[in-house]
Amino acid sequence: xxxxxxxxxxxxxxxxxxxxxxxxxxxxxxxxxxxxxxxxxxxxxxxxxxxxxxxxxxxxxxxxxxxxxxxxxxxxxxxxxxxxxxxxxxxxxxxxxxxxxxxxxxxxxxxxxxxxxxxxxxxxxxxxxxxxxxxxxxxxxxxxxxxxxxxxxxxxxxxxxxxxxxxxxxxxxxxxxxxxxxxxxxxxxxxxxxxxxxxxxxxxxxxxxxxxxxxxxxxxxxxxxxxxxxxxxxxxxxxxxxxxxxx
Amino acid sequence: xxxxxxxxxxxxxxxxxxxxxxxxxxxxxxxxxxxxxxxxxxxxxxxxxxxxxxxxxxxxxxxxxxxxxxxxxxxxxxxxxxxxxxxxxxxxxxxxxxxxxxxxxxxxxxxxxxxxxxxxxxxxxxxxxxxxxxxxxxxxxxxxxxxxxxxxxxxxxxxxxxxxxxxxxxxxxxxxxxxxxxxxxxxxxxxxxxxxxxxxxxxxxxxxxxxxxxxxxxxxxxxxxxxxxxxxxxxxxxxxxxxxxxx
DNA sequence: TAGATTGTTAATCGATTAACAATC
DNA sequence: TAGATTGTTAATCGATTAACAATC
Numbered sequence: 001x002x003x004x005x006x007x008x009x010x011x012x013x014x015x016x017x018x019x020x021x022x023x024x025x026x027x028x029x030x031x032x033x034x035x036x037x038x039x040x041x042x043x044x045x046x047x048x049x050x051x052x053x054x055x056x057x058x059x060x061x062x063x064x065x066x067x068x069x070x071x072x073x074x075x076x077x078x079x080x081x082x083x084x085x086x087x088x089x090x091x092x093x094x095x096x097x098x099x100x101x102x103x104x105x106x107x108x109x110x111x112x113x114x115x116x117x118x119x120x121x122x123x124x125x126x127x128x129x130x131x132x133x134x135x136x137x138x139x140x141x142x143x144x145x146x147x148x149x150x151x152x153x154x155x156x157x158x159x160x161x162x163x164x165x166x167x168x169x170x171x172x173x174x175x176x177x178x179x180x181x182x183x184x185x186x187x188x189x190x191x192x193x194x195x196x197x198x199x200x201x202x203x204x205x206x207x208x209x210x211x212x213x214x215x216x217x218x219x220x221x222x223x224x225x226x227x228x229x230x231x232x233x234x235x236x237x238x239x240x241x242x243x244x245x246x247x
Numbered sequence: 248x249x250x251x252x253x254x255x256x257x258x259x260x261x262x263x264x265x266x267x268x269x270x271x272x273x274x275x276x277x278x279x280x281x282x283x284x285x286x287x288x289x290x291x292x293x294x295x296x297x298x299x300x301x302x303x304x305x306x307x308x309x310x311x312x313x314x315x316x317x318x319x320x321x322x323x324x325x326x327x328x329x330x331x332x333x334x335x336x337x338x339x340x341x342x343x344x345x346x347x348x349x350x351x352x353x354x355x356x357x358x359x360x361x362x363x364x365x366x367x368x369x370x371x372x373x374x375x376x377x378x379x380x381x382x383x384x385x386x387x388x389x390x391x392x393x394x395x396x397x398x399x400x401x402x403x404x405x406x407x408x409x410x411x412x413x414x415x416x417x418x419x420x421x422x423x424x425x426x427x428x429x430x431x432x433x434x435x436x437x438x439x440x441x442x443x444x445x446x447x448x449x450x451x452x453x454x455x456x457x458x459x460x461x462x463x464x465x466x467x468x469x470x471x472x473x474x475x476x477x478x479x480x481x482x483x484x485x486x487x488x489x490x491x492x493x494x
Numbered sequence: 495t496a497g498a499t500t501g502t503t504a505a506t507c508g509a510t511t512a513a514c515a516a517t518c
Numbered sequence: 519t520a521g522a523t524t525g526t527t528a529a530t531c532g533a534t535t536a537a538c539a540a541t542c
Contacts, residue, residue: 027533028532029534030533032463035460035462035463035466036447036460036463038466039445039460039462039463043446053498053499053500054499054500055499059449060449062447062449063534064535064536065499066534066535066536066537067533067535069499069500069501070501070502072500072501073500073501073502077500077501079499079501080499081499081500081501081540081541081542082498082499082500082542083498083500083542084498084499085500097470098466098469098473099466099469099470099472100466104469112364112367113367113368114364116360116364117359117360117361117363117364118461120359120360121360121361121462123445123460123461124461124462124465126462127462127465127466129462129465129469168465168468168469191472191475191476192468192471192472193468194464198286198370199290200283200287200307200308200309208468208472208475210464210467210468212459212461212464213282213286213370214365214368214370214459215282215286215371215373215376216279216282216283216286217441217457217459218353218371218415218417218441219282219285219345219346219374220278220279220457221439221441222345222439223278225346225414225438225439226345226346228453229438274508274509275508276508276509276510300523300524301524302523310510311510311511311512312523312524313511313512313513314509316523316524316525316526317509317510317526320524320526324524326524326525327517327523327524328516328517328518328522328523328524328525329517329521329522329523330522330523330524331522331524497542498541499540499541500540500541501538501539501540501541502537502538502539502540503537503538503539504536504537505534505535505537506533506534506535506536507532507534508531508532508533508534509531510529510530510531511528511529511530511531512528512529512530513527513528513529514526514527515525515527516523516525516526517524517525518521518524
Protein backbone atom coordinates (compact mmCIF):
# COMPACT_ATOMS: atom_id res chain seq x y z
CA UNK A 1 0.00 0.00 0.00
CA UNK A 2 2.66 2.42 0.99
CA UNK A 3 4.93 3.50 -1.79
CA UNK A 4 7.68 4.42 0.61
CA UNK A 5 11.06 3.56 -0.81
CA UNK A 6 13.88 2.25 1.35
CA UNK A 7 16.93 4.12 2.49
CA UNK A 8 15.31 6.92 4.40
CA UNK A 9 14.05 5.75 7.75
CA UNK A 10 11.43 8.46 8.09
CA UNK A 11 8.70 7.31 10.47
CA UNK A 12 5.58 8.79 8.93
CA UNK A 13 6.70 9.12 5.37
CA UNK A 14 3.48 8.04 3.74
CA UNK A 15 1.21 10.68 5.13
CA UNK A 16 -2.05 11.72 3.61
CA UNK A 17 -0.64 13.60 0.68
CA UNK A 18 -0.99 12.55 -2.91
CA UNK A 19 2.55 11.67 -3.87
CA UNK A 20 4.11 13.77 -6.56
CA UNK A 21 1.17 16.08 -7.01
CA UNK A 22 1.41 19.83 -7.30
CA UNK A 23 4.85 20.44 -8.73
CA UNK A 24 3.96 21.65 -12.17
CA UNK A 25 5.06 25.23 -11.88
CA UNK A 26 8.52 25.04 -10.34
CA UNK A 27 11.19 26.52 -12.61
CA UNK A 28 13.76 24.02 -13.89
CA UNK A 29 16.62 25.86 -12.19
CA UNK A 30 14.90 25.40 -8.85
CA UNK A 31 14.18 21.73 -9.46
CA UNK A 32 17.85 21.12 -10.08
CA UNK A 33 18.64 22.56 -6.70
CA UNK A 34 15.83 20.89 -4.75
CA UNK A 35 17.52 17.58 -5.19
CA UNK A 36 20.75 19.03 -3.80
CA UNK A 37 18.99 20.59 -0.81
CA UNK A 38 17.60 17.16 -0.12
CA UNK A 39 21.08 15.69 -0.10
CA UNK A 40 22.42 18.31 2.28
CA UNK A 41 19.39 18.22 4.54
CA UNK A 42 19.84 14.51 4.96
CA UNK A 43 23.46 15.00 5.79
CA UNK A 44 22.54 17.62 8.37
CA UNK A 45 19.89 15.37 9.86
CA UNK A 46 22.34 12.48 10.04
CA UNK A 47 24.71 14.81 11.87
CA UNK A 48 22.03 15.49 14.44
CA UNK A 49 20.56 18.80 13.32
CA UNK A 50 16.83 19.25 13.20
CA UNK A 51 16.72 22.81 11.86
CA UNK A 52 18.48 24.51 8.98
CA UNK A 53 18.45 28.11 7.78
CA UNK A 54 18.45 29.36 4.23
CA UNK A 55 21.85 30.90 4.90
CA UNK A 56 23.26 27.60 6.03
CA UNK A 57 21.89 25.69 3.07
CA UNK A 58 23.04 28.38 0.70
CA UNK A 59 26.58 28.23 1.96
CA UNK A 60 26.65 24.46 1.69
CA UNK A 61 25.64 24.67 -1.94
CA UNK A 62 27.31 27.87 -2.95
CA UNK A 63 24.14 29.81 -3.68
CA UNK A 64 22.68 32.87 -2.00
CA UNK A 65 20.25 32.56 0.86
CA UNK A 66 17.62 34.40 -1.17
CA UNK A 67 17.72 31.70 -3.81
CA UNK A 68 17.25 29.02 -1.20
CA UNK A 69 14.25 30.78 0.30
CA UNK A 70 12.70 31.36 -3.08
CA UNK A 71 13.22 27.75 -4.09
CA UNK A 72 11.75 26.40 -0.89
CA UNK A 73 8.85 28.84 -1.10
CA UNK A 74 7.69 27.02 -4.24
CA UNK A 75 6.86 24.11 -1.94
CA UNK A 76 4.43 26.30 -0.04
CA UNK A 77 5.64 27.86 3.16
CA UNK A 78 7.62 25.40 5.23
CA UNK A 79 9.95 27.64 7.18
CA UNK A 80 9.43 29.53 10.38
CA UNK A 81 10.50 33.15 10.55
CA UNK A 82 13.20 33.73 13.07
CA UNK A 83 13.88 30.02 13.25
CA UNK A 84 14.56 28.44 9.86
CA UNK A 85 13.30 25.20 8.37
CA UNK A 86 12.53 22.07 10.33
CA UNK A 87 14.47 19.44 8.47
CA UNK A 88 12.24 16.39 8.69
CA UNK A 89 9.01 17.76 7.21
CA UNK A 90 11.01 19.72 4.66
CA UNK A 91 12.74 16.56 3.46
CA UNK A 92 9.35 14.93 3.13
CA UNK A 93 7.97 17.87 1.21
CA UNK A 94 10.87 17.94 -1.23
CA UNK A 95 10.68 14.22 -1.78
CA UNK A 96 6.98 14.46 -2.42
CA UNK A 97 7.48 17.28 -4.88
CA UNK A 98 10.26 15.58 -6.80
CA UNK A 99 8.46 12.27 -6.91
CA UNK A 100 11.04 10.59 -4.69
CA UNK A 101 8.12 9.56 -2.59
CA UNK A 102 7.17 6.89 -5.04
CA UNK A 103 9.18 3.97 -6.31
CA UNK A 104 10.68 4.30 -9.76
CA UNK A 105 11.63 1.05 -11.45
CA UNK A 106 14.77 1.51 -13.47
CA UNK A 107 16.39 -0.60 -16.18
CA UNK A 108 19.96 -0.36 -17.36
CA UNK A 109 21.00 -0.70 -20.98
CA UNK A 110 24.58 -1.81 -21.37
CA UNK A 111 26.63 -3.51 -18.67
CA UNK A 112 30.08 -2.38 -19.74
CA UNK A 113 32.32 -0.67 -17.23
CA UNK A 114 30.12 2.39 -17.01
CA UNK A 115 26.95 0.35 -16.74
CA UNK A 116 28.54 -1.73 -14.04
CA UNK A 117 29.58 1.34 -12.10
CA UNK A 118 26.04 2.69 -12.31
CA UNK A 119 24.61 -0.56 -10.97
CA UNK A 120 26.99 -0.38 -8.03
CA UNK A 121 26.43 3.33 -7.40
CA UNK A 122 24.72 3.65 -4.04
CA UNK A 123 23.11 7.03 -4.63
CA UNK A 124 20.24 5.78 -6.77
CA UNK A 125 18.84 3.38 -4.22
CA UNK A 126 19.22 5.97 -1.52
CA UNK A 127 16.90 8.29 -3.43
CA UNK A 128 14.27 5.62 -3.85
CA UNK A 129 15.14 4.33 -7.30
CA UNK A 130 15.02 0.58 -7.78
CA UNK A 131 16.97 -1.35 -10.38
CA UNK A 132 14.79 -4.06 -11.86
CA UNK A 133 16.83 -5.31 -14.79
CA UNK A 134 19.89 -4.79 -16.94
CA UNK A 135 20.29 -5.62 -20.62
CA UNK A 136 23.27 -6.44 -22.77
CA UNK A 137 24.12 -8.37 -25.91
CA UNK A 138 27.42 -9.94 -24.81
CA UNK A 139 26.73 -13.67 -24.28
CA UNK A 140 29.08 -13.93 -21.32
CA UNK A 141 27.16 -11.31 -19.39
CA UNK A 142 23.67 -12.58 -20.03
CA UNK A 143 22.23 -14.59 -17.19
CA UNK A 144 24.61 -13.08 -14.65
CA UNK A 145 23.43 -11.08 -11.69
CA UNK A 146 25.15 -7.84 -10.71
CA UNK A 147 24.27 -6.36 -7.36
CA UNK A 148 21.10 -8.44 -7.27
CA UNK A 149 20.09 -7.17 -10.70
CA UNK A 150 19.64 -9.79 -13.41
CA UNK A 151 21.20 -9.21 -16.82
CA UNK A 152 18.99 -10.18 -19.76
CA UNK A 153 19.60 -10.23 -23.47
CA UNK A 154 18.44 -7.03 -25.13
CA UNK A 155 16.05 -9.19 -27.16
CA UNK A 156 13.93 -9.41 -24.04
CA UNK A 157 13.77 -5.67 -23.50
CA UNK A 158 10.10 -5.17 -24.35
CA UNK A 159 8.90 -8.23 -22.48
CA UNK A 160 10.85 -7.55 -19.29
CA UNK A 161 9.99 -3.89 -19.17
CA UNK A 162 6.31 -4.69 -19.22
CA UNK A 163 6.67 -7.58 -16.82
CA UNK A 164 8.68 -5.56 -14.31
CA UNK A 165 6.71 -2.36 -14.79
CA UNK A 166 9.82 -0.31 -15.42
CA UNK A 167 9.39 3.47 -15.70
CA UNK A 168 12.87 4.79 -16.32
CA UNK A 169 15.88 3.65 -18.30
CA UNK A 170 19.55 4.50 -18.13
CA UNK A 171 21.49 4.12 -21.36
CA UNK A 172 25.15 3.18 -21.14
CA UNK A 173 25.70 1.51 -24.50
CA UNK A 174 28.06 2.57 -27.29
CA UNK A 175 26.94 5.67 -29.15
CA UNK A 176 26.01 3.79 -32.29
CA UNK A 177 23.45 1.59 -30.57
CA UNK A 178 21.70 4.39 -28.75
CA UNK A 179 19.12 5.61 -31.23
CA UNK A 180 17.62 2.19 -31.85
CA UNK A 181 17.59 1.37 -28.13
CA UNK A 182 15.85 4.63 -27.30
CA UNK A 183 13.13 3.98 -29.85
CA UNK A 184 12.49 0.56 -28.42
CA UNK A 185 12.42 1.88 -24.87
CA UNK A 186 9.85 4.49 -25.80
CA UNK A 187 7.72 1.92 -27.59
CA UNK A 188 7.90 -0.39 -24.58
CA UNK A 189 6.43 2.27 -22.33
CA UNK A 190 9.47 3.79 -20.64
CA UNK A 191 8.69 7.41 -19.78
CA UNK A 192 12.16 8.77 -19.04
CA UNK A 193 15.68 8.10 -20.29
CA UNK A 194 18.93 9.16 -18.71
CA UNK A 195 21.43 8.95 -21.54
CA UNK A 196 25.17 8.61 -20.98
CA UNK A 197 26.02 7.96 -24.61
CA UNK A 198 27.59 10.96 -26.34
CA UNK A 199 24.82 11.45 -28.84
CA UNK A 200 21.87 13.80 -28.96
CA UNK A 201 18.84 11.56 -28.65
CA UNK A 202 15.92 12.52 -30.80
CA UNK A 203 12.87 10.70 -29.60
CA UNK A 204 9.18 11.42 -29.58
CA UNK A 205 7.66 14.08 -27.41
CA UNK A 206 5.97 11.57 -25.16
CA UNK A 207 9.19 10.59 -23.43
CA UNK A 208 11.60 12.69 -21.35
CA UNK A 209 15.30 12.56 -22.04
CA UNK A 210 18.18 13.87 -19.97
CA UNK A 211 21.67 13.68 -21.38
CA UNK A 212 24.84 13.41 -19.35
CA UNK A 213 27.91 13.90 -21.49
CA UNK A 214 30.96 13.21 -19.36
CA UNK A 215 33.48 14.53 -21.88
CA UNK A 216 31.49 17.73 -22.21
CA UNK A 217 31.52 18.21 -18.44
CA UNK A 218 35.29 17.96 -18.38
CA UNK A 219 35.58 20.26 -21.35
CA UNK A 220 33.48 22.91 -19.65
CA UNK A 221 35.64 22.61 -16.58
CA UNK A 222 38.77 23.09 -18.67
CA UNK A 223 37.26 26.22 -20.18
CA UNK A 224 36.50 27.60 -16.71
CA UNK A 225 40.10 27.02 -15.72
CA UNK A 226 41.22 28.73 -18.88
CA UNK A 227 39.29 31.94 -18.33
CA UNK A 228 40.02 31.93 -14.61
CA UNK A 229 43.66 32.02 -15.67
CA UNK A 230 43.31 35.01 -17.96
CA UNK A 231 41.28 37.61 -16.05
CA UNK A 232 39.27 40.24 -17.86
CA UNK A 233 42.25 42.25 -19.07
CA UNK A 234 45.28 41.70 -16.85
CA UNK A 235 48.22 39.34 -17.03
CA UNK A 236 47.36 35.71 -16.48
CA UNK A 237 46.92 34.99 -12.82
CA UNK A 238 44.76 32.85 -10.61
CA UNK A 239 41.40 34.45 -10.17
CA UNK A 240 38.07 33.72 -8.63
CA UNK A 241 35.71 31.66 -10.64
CA UNK A 242 33.58 29.04 -9.10
CA UNK A 243 32.09 26.81 -11.68
CA UNK A 244 29.46 24.44 -10.54
CA UNK A 245 26.82 22.86 -12.61
CA UNK A 246 24.24 23.59 -9.97
CA UNK A 247 25.60 26.80 -8.55
CA UNK B 248 56.48 22.21 -29.67
CA UNK B 249 53.00 21.51 -30.90
CA UNK B 250 50.41 21.06 -28.22
CA UNK B 251 48.15 19.12 -30.51
CA UNK B 252 46.36 16.34 -28.67
CA UNK B 253 45.66 12.97 -30.27
CA UNK B 254 42.38 11.65 -31.47
CA UNK B 255 41.48 14.21 -34.06
CA UNK B 256 43.52 13.81 -37.17
CA UNK B 257 43.21 17.42 -38.26
CA UNK B 258 46.05 18.32 -40.62
CA UNK B 259 46.87 21.88 -39.63
CA UNK B 260 45.55 21.92 -36.11
CA UNK B 261 48.40 23.91 -34.59
CA UNK B 262 48.09 27.00 -36.70
CA UNK B 263 49.38 30.37 -35.72
CA UNK B 264 46.75 31.14 -33.14
CA UNK B 265 47.42 31.41 -29.46
CA UNK B 266 45.67 28.40 -28.03
CA UNK B 267 42.85 29.10 -25.70
CA UNK B 268 43.05 32.84 -25.93
CA UNK B 269 40.06 35.12 -26.36
CA UNK B 270 37.23 33.22 -24.77
CA UNK B 271 36.66 35.33 -21.71
CA UNK B 272 33.29 36.74 -22.59
CA UNK B 273 31.27 33.77 -23.75
CA UNK B 274 28.21 33.16 -21.61
CA UNK B 275 28.22 29.89 -19.66
CA UNK B 276 25.12 28.63 -21.41
CA UNK B 277 26.89 28.98 -24.75
CA UNK B 278 30.03 27.27 -23.50
CA UNK B 279 27.99 24.29 -22.47
CA UNK B 280 26.68 23.96 -26.00
CA UNK B 281 29.95 24.61 -27.83
CA UNK B 282 31.25 21.32 -26.63
CA UNK B 283 28.14 19.58 -27.98
CA UNK B 284 28.41 21.32 -31.34
CA UNK B 285 31.94 20.01 -31.49
CA UNK B 286 30.72 16.50 -30.94
CA UNK B 287 28.08 16.73 -33.64
CA UNK B 288 30.36 18.50 -36.10
CA UNK B 289 32.85 15.68 -35.77
CA UNK B 290 30.15 13.16 -36.38
CA UNK B 291 29.03 15.04 -39.46
CA UNK B 292 32.60 15.27 -40.71
CA UNK B 293 33.12 11.57 -40.13
CA UNK B 294 29.97 10.95 -42.15
CA UNK B 295 31.46 12.88 -45.05
CA UNK B 296 29.90 16.33 -44.69
CA UNK B 297 32.04 19.40 -45.00
CA UNK B 298 29.37 22.02 -44.37
CA UNK B 299 26.70 22.38 -41.71
CA UNK B 300 23.94 24.94 -41.22
CA UNK B 301 22.70 26.41 -37.98
CA UNK B 302 19.37 24.77 -38.63
CA UNK B 303 20.97 21.37 -39.01
CA UNK B 304 23.05 21.72 -35.85
CA UNK B 305 20.09 23.05 -33.94
CA UNK B 306 17.95 20.09 -34.87
CA UNK B 307 20.67 17.67 -33.86
CA UNK B 308 20.88 19.23 -30.43
CA UNK B 309 17.31 20.27 -29.91
CA UNK B 310 17.92 24.00 -29.85
CA UNK B 311 16.76 26.73 -32.19
CA UNK B 312 18.85 27.78 -35.15
CA UNK B 313 19.07 31.30 -33.74
CA UNK B 314 20.78 29.99 -30.62
CA UNK B 315 23.30 28.11 -32.71
CA UNK B 316 24.13 31.18 -34.77
CA UNK B 317 24.43 33.36 -31.72
CA UNK B 318 26.67 30.83 -29.98
CA UNK B 319 28.92 30.45 -32.98
CA UNK B 320 29.03 34.20 -33.51
CA UNK B 321 30.90 34.49 -30.20
CA UNK B 322 33.78 32.80 -31.96
CA UNK B 323 33.96 35.65 -34.45
CA UNK B 324 32.26 35.15 -37.78
CA UNK B 325 32.94 31.70 -39.17
CA UNK B 326 29.91 31.03 -41.27
CA UNK B 327 29.11 32.01 -44.82
CA UNK B 328 25.75 33.51 -45.56
CA UNK B 329 23.75 31.43 -47.93
CA UNK B 330 26.06 28.49 -47.33
CA UNK B 331 26.48 27.64 -43.68
CA UNK B 332 29.58 26.75 -41.70
CA UNK B 333 32.59 24.95 -43.08
CA UNK B 334 33.10 22.17 -40.60
CA UNK B 335 36.87 21.82 -40.44
CA UNK B 336 37.85 25.37 -39.52
CA UNK B 337 34.85 25.64 -37.22
CA UNK B 338 35.94 22.55 -35.31
CA UNK B 339 39.38 24.08 -34.95
CA UNK B 340 37.95 27.36 -33.75
CA UNK B 341 35.75 25.72 -31.14
CA UNK B 342 38.61 23.57 -29.91
CA UNK B 343 40.83 26.59 -29.65
CA UNK B 344 38.18 28.51 -27.73
CA UNK B 345 37.43 25.73 -25.29
CA UNK B 346 41.07 24.95 -24.71
CA UNK B 347 40.79 21.54 -26.34
CA UNK B 348 43.69 22.64 -28.45
CA UNK B 349 46.09 22.09 -25.63
CA UNK B 350 46.81 18.98 -23.66
CA UNK B 351 45.26 18.72 -20.21
CA UNK B 352 46.89 16.26 -17.87
CA UNK B 353 44.28 14.60 -15.72
CA UNK B 354 44.55 12.55 -12.55
CA UNK B 355 41.90 10.28 -11.11
CA UNK B 356 41.15 9.97 -7.43
CA UNK B 357 39.57 6.66 -6.55
CA UNK B 358 39.71 3.54 -8.70
CA UNK B 359 36.50 1.90 -7.56
CA UNK B 360 33.95 0.85 -10.14
CA UNK B 361 33.14 4.43 -11.13
CA UNK B 362 36.80 5.43 -11.28
CA UNK B 363 37.51 2.40 -13.39
CA UNK B 364 34.71 3.24 -15.76
CA UNK B 365 36.03 6.78 -16.13
CA UNK B 366 39.51 5.49 -16.95
CA UNK B 367 38.05 3.31 -19.65
CA UNK B 368 35.71 5.97 -21.01
CA UNK B 369 36.89 6.82 -24.50
CA UNK B 370 35.41 10.29 -24.70
CA UNK B 371 38.05 12.03 -22.61
CA UNK B 372 40.99 11.02 -24.78
CA UNK B 373 39.04 11.91 -27.88
CA UNK B 374 38.69 15.47 -26.65
CA UNK B 375 42.39 15.80 -25.95
CA UNK B 376 42.47 14.97 -22.26
CA UNK B 377 45.31 12.74 -21.09
CA UNK B 378 45.23 10.53 -18.03
CA UNK B 379 48.55 10.70 -16.26
CA UNK B 380 47.89 8.94 -12.98
CA UNK B 381 45.28 7.40 -10.71
CA UNK B 382 45.32 7.25 -6.92
CA UNK B 383 43.76 4.93 -4.41
CA UNK B 384 44.39 3.64 -0.90
CA UNK B 385 43.45 -0.01 -1.40
CA UNK B 386 46.72 -2.01 -1.29
CA UNK B 387 45.62 -4.49 -3.93
CA UNK B 388 45.10 -1.73 -6.47
CA UNK B 389 48.31 0.17 -5.92
CA UNK B 390 50.99 -0.59 -8.44
CA UNK B 391 48.53 -1.86 -10.99
CA UNK B 392 48.06 -0.26 -14.38
CA UNK B 393 44.59 0.36 -15.79
CA UNK B 394 44.35 1.34 -19.44
CA UNK B 395 48.02 2.36 -19.41
CA UNK B 396 47.45 4.55 -16.37
CA UNK B 397 49.49 3.71 -13.24
CA UNK B 398 47.71 3.55 -9.88
CA UNK B 399 49.66 5.13 -7.02
CA UNK B 400 48.96 5.34 -3.32
CA UNK B 401 47.22 8.58 -2.40
CA UNK B 402 50.23 9.34 -0.22
CA UNK B 403 52.08 10.20 -3.40
CA UNK B 404 49.45 12.61 -4.63
CA UNK B 405 51.44 15.83 -4.21
CA UNK B 406 54.67 14.39 -5.58
CA UNK B 407 53.15 12.79 -8.66
CA UNK B 408 51.00 15.76 -9.53
CA UNK B 409 54.04 17.98 -9.64
CA UNK B 410 56.15 15.40 -11.44
CA UNK B 411 53.52 14.74 -14.09
CA UNK B 412 52.41 18.34 -14.39
CA UNK B 413 48.77 17.47 -13.89
CA UNK B 414 46.21 20.27 -14.37
CA UNK B 415 42.87 18.65 -13.71
CA UNK B 416 41.56 16.05 -11.31
CA UNK B 417 38.50 13.85 -11.32
CA UNK B 418 37.22 12.77 -7.93
CA UNK B 419 35.51 9.40 -7.65
CA UNK B 420 36.10 8.55 -4.00
CA UNK B 421 33.51 7.98 -1.26
CA UNK B 422 31.79 11.16 -0.12
CA UNK B 423 33.55 11.24 3.22
CA UNK B 424 37.03 11.41 1.73
CA UNK B 425 36.25 14.16 -0.74
CA UNK B 426 36.85 17.33 1.27
CA UNK B 427 40.34 16.37 2.39
CA UNK B 428 41.28 15.17 -1.10
CA UNK B 429 40.09 18.39 -2.68
CA UNK B 430 42.16 20.49 -0.29
CA UNK B 431 45.25 18.50 -1.11
CA UNK B 432 44.61 18.72 -4.84
CA UNK B 433 44.31 22.48 -4.63
CA UNK B 434 47.48 22.75 -2.58
CA UNK B 435 49.31 20.57 -5.06
CA UNK B 436 48.52 22.94 -7.90
CA UNK B 437 45.51 21.34 -9.57
CA UNK B 438 43.41 24.08 -11.17
CA UNK B 439 40.17 22.25 -11.85
CA UNK B 440 38.23 19.44 -10.21
CA UNK B 441 35.40 17.40 -11.68
CA UNK B 442 33.65 15.95 -8.66
CA UNK B 443 31.47 12.85 -8.83
CA UNK B 444 31.08 12.48 -5.09
CA UNK B 445 27.65 13.58 -3.82
CA UNK B 446 28.93 16.42 -1.68
CA UNK B 447 29.13 20.13 -2.28
CA UNK B 448 32.82 20.89 -2.41
CA UNK B 449 33.88 24.08 -0.73
CA UNK B 450 37.38 24.95 -1.82
CA UNK B 451 39.27 28.17 -2.29
CA UNK B 452 38.50 30.57 -5.06
CA UNK B 453 41.69 29.79 -6.93
CA UNK B 454 40.42 26.44 -8.16
CA UNK B 455 37.43 25.62 -10.38
CA UNK B 456 35.01 22.92 -9.36
CA UNK B 457 32.30 21.24 -11.39
CA UNK B 458 30.00 18.79 -9.67
CA UNK B 459 28.26 15.88 -11.35
CA UNK B 460 25.68 14.31 -9.09
CA UNK B 461 24.34 11.20 -10.79
CA UNK B 462 21.49 10.65 -8.36
CA UNK B 463 20.40 14.25 -8.81
CA UNK B 464 20.34 13.82 -12.57
CA UNK B 465 18.03 10.85 -12.27
CA UNK B 466 15.87 12.68 -9.77
CA UNK B 467 15.45 15.63 -12.10
CA UNK B 468 14.49 13.25 -14.88
CA UNK B 469 11.88 11.64 -12.65
CA UNK B 470 10.44 15.05 -11.89
CA UNK B 471 10.21 15.84 -15.60
CA UNK B 472 8.33 12.61 -16.14
CA UNK B 473 6.04 13.48 -13.29
CA UNK B 474 5.01 16.88 -14.59
CA UNK B 475 4.84 15.61 -18.15
CA UNK B 476 2.25 13.17 -16.84
CA UNK B 477 0.07 15.79 -15.18
CA UNK B 478 -0.36 18.61 -17.71
CA UNK B 479 -1.15 22.12 -16.59
CA UNK B 480 -4.71 21.42 -15.52
CA UNK B 481 -6.15 18.39 -17.26
CA UNK B 482 -6.38 14.73 -16.40
CA UNK B 483 -3.09 12.91 -16.29
CA UNK B 484 -1.91 12.10 -19.79
CA UNK B 485 1.31 11.90 -21.72
CA UNK B 486 2.39 15.31 -22.82
CA UNK B 487 5.29 17.01 -24.48
CA UNK B 488 8.22 17.84 -22.33
CA UNK B 489 11.70 17.41 -23.55
CA UNK B 490 14.11 17.63 -20.70
CA UNK B 491 17.72 17.84 -21.63
CA UNK B 492 20.49 19.22 -19.54
CA UNK B 493 21.76 21.13 -22.54
CA UNK B 494 18.56 21.91 -24.33
C1' DT C 495 10.92 42.56 23.98
C1' DA C 496 14.97 41.91 20.88
C1' DG C 497 17.12 39.09 17.54
C1' DA C 498 16.72 36.23 13.80
C1' DT C 499 15.02 34.59 9.64
C1' DT C 500 11.38 33.92 6.53
C1' DG C 501 8.42 35.14 2.35
C1' DT C 502 8.08 38.40 -1.18
C1' DT C 503 8.78 42.59 -3.79
C1' DA C 504 11.19 45.46 -7.21
C1' DA C 505 15.38 45.89 -9.84
C1' DT C 506 18.90 43.74 -12.34
C1' DC C 507 20.95 40.61 -14.99
C1' DG C 508 21.22 36.88 -18.46
C1' DA C 509 19.29 33.87 -22.07
C1' DT C 510 16.06 32.89 -25.68
C1' DT C 511 13.05 34.00 -29.42
C1' DA C 512 11.44 36.21 -33.62
C1' DA C 513 12.52 38.76 -37.30
C1' DC C 514 15.11 40.62 -40.99
C1' DA C 515 18.67 43.15 -43.49
C1' DA C 516 23.13 41.78 -45.22
C1' DT C 517 25.42 38.85 -48.28
C1' DC C 518 27.17 34.58 -50.10
C1' DT D 519 19.85 36.76 -60.46
C1' DA D 520 17.23 33.96 -56.99
C1' DG D 521 17.53 31.17 -53.01
C1' DA D 522 19.59 30.31 -48.82
C1' DT D 523 21.60 31.29 -44.58
C1' DT D 524 24.24 34.13 -41.73
C1' DG D 525 24.97 37.91 -38.12
C1' DT D 526 22.48 40.94 -35.34
C1' DT D 527 18.71 43.62 -33.51
C1' DA D 528 14.67 44.34 -30.49
C1' DA D 529 11.33 42.03 -27.63
C1' DT D 530 10.36 38.51 -24.46
C1' DC D 531 11.08 35.47 -21.11
C1' DG D 532 13.37 33.52 -16.98
C1' DA D 533 16.57 33.69 -13.04
C1' DT D 534 19.14 36.13 -9.61
C1' DT D 535 20.02 39.79 -6.43
C1' DA D 536 19.10 43.20 -2.87
C1' DA D 537 16.17 44.74 0.32
C1' DC D 538 12.75 44.72 3.79
C1' DA D 539 8.31 44.21 6.06
C1' DA D 540 6.19 40.36 8.40
C1' DT D 541 6.55 37.34 12.15
C1' DC D 542 8.38 33.63 14.89
